Amino acid sequence: MDKCTNLILRFLLVFSGFIFFNHQSFAQNCGDVDFKFEIKELTVTFKGESKEIVKDWFWYFGDNAINNGQEVKHTFEKNGEYNVCLKILTTSGCIGSVCKKINIGTIVSSCDLKADYAFKVEGTTGVFTAKSNDVNAKYYWQIANQTSQYNGIEVKIPFEKAGVYEVCLIALNQSETCKVLVCKKVEIGATCGWEADFTYENDGNIIKLTAKSTVGDAAKYYWSFGNGATGEGSEVKYQYDKAGNYEVCLKIVSGILSNTAGTACTKSVCKKVTIGTSCDWEADFTFENTGN
Numbered sequence: 001m002d003k004c005t006n007l008i009l010r011f012l013l014v015f016s017g018f019i020f021f022n023h024q025s026f027a028q029n030c031g032d033v034d035f036k037f038e039i040k041e042l043t044v045t046f047k048g049e050s051k052e053i054v055k056d057w058f059w060y061f062g063d064n065a066i067n068n069g070q071e072v073k074h075t076f077e078k079n080g081e082y083n084v085c086l087k088i089l090t091t092s093g094c095i096g097s098v099c100k101k102i103n104i105g106t107i108v109s110s111c112d113l114k115a116d117y118a119f120k121v122e123g124t125t126g127v128f129t130a131k132s133n134d135v136n137a138k139y140y141w142q143i144a145n146q147t148s149q150y151n152g153i154e155v156k157i158p159f160e161k162a163g164v165y166e167v168c169l170i171a172l173n174q175s176e177t178c179k180v181l182v183c184k185k186v187e188i189g190a191t192c193g194w195e196a197d198f199t200y201e202n203d204g205n206i207i208k209l210t211a212k213s214t215v216g217d218a219a220k221y222y223w224s225f226g227n228g229a230t231g232e233g234s235e236v237k238y239q240y241d242k243a244g245n246y247e248v249c250l251k252i253v254s255g256i257l258s259n260t261a262g263t264a265c266t267k268s269v270c271k272k273v274t275i276g277t278s279c280d281w282e283a284d285f286t287f288e289n290t291g292n
Contacts (some may be wrong), residue, residue: 033096035086039181040113042104043075044084049228052090060085070228079104100166102181111178113137115171116247118270124162124188128169129154136174143167144183159188162266187251187266196252196267205240205275207248213267215254222251226273243276 032051037044048057048070059067061074062082076082085099115132130139130153141150141157144166150157159165168183197212211221211234223231225238226246240246249270 033086033088033098034185035098035100036184037084037100037102037181039102039104039179040111041178042077042079043073044102044104045071045073046084046086047071047228048086048088049224050088050090050096051230052088052092052094052096054088055091056089058087058089060087076104100183111173113171113173113178113180115139115169115180115182116272117169117182117184118247118272119167119184119186119268120270121186121188121266121268124159126157126159126165126167126186126188127154128157128167130169130171132171132180134171134173138172138174138176140170140172141167142170162188164188187268194254194265194267196250196269198248198250198269198271200248200271200273202273202275205243206237207240207273207275208235208237209248209250210235211250211252213252215252219252219254222253224249224251240275245272245274247271248273 033048034050035046035048037046046059048054054070057068057070057072059069059072059074061067061076061084063076065074067074081101081103083099083101085097087095087097089095113132113134115130115137117128117130119126119128121127128141130137139151139153141152141155142148143157157167164185164187166183167186168181171180171182172178194214195212199210199212201208207225209223209231213219213221213234221232221234223233223236223238225231225240226248227240229238231238247270249268251266251268254265
């Protein structure tokens, strides 16, 4: 069996066979799968995420096209709304799936606009800060399945209750000939009486991360390293496969039920880190004392 035939058969197994023969496993999303995407004209870059070790990543783009891999690019033929689905098969044999509707807009001029955003959570309020390579860019914010919209490079968005929300940033260049859409899932928790932060040290492609929180052992610490990999613990080390810029996020879930809703308190913080190789030169200086 050639590689192409094998891929098609595995794809059909995940997308169809398990629906009929193991529907319960298929629907439970045991891999905690998610994906991010960035739109540039008609081309979209997709990146899958999972807390499990994934054997296969399969994509269905809503236009009868398919692909596989953790990170893929797809070019749509025309503007419109598409239901994009990612399904995974983990090494333990479980199936995870997630689908999102994405809108391919009418702005089609080429550009080099790049955008992203960082956020922090303060109780049931999220503080979102946009950034891009265009100092004159315009920024618009929207919460999935909600009608309220916000604009500005930094916004504070109140949420009615704790939960997980998909927050999308739309960045436009000054002439409004190019747009970039960045969506992330943000976990909003109840009001916490403590702060979340972390420090890091990196040596070459290895990074050491240390959580900072007053809750100590009464909390659980979850890390995402910006490349689909995850970790757990108040102090972790991770080695990247290659140099680059990564968004590292820490989520702290307190075991202290300190809020009136009676649920555990959650806070998240994300930072951009640059991973590079070690320098092959040394720094030093000399001096000469010539008197007073």
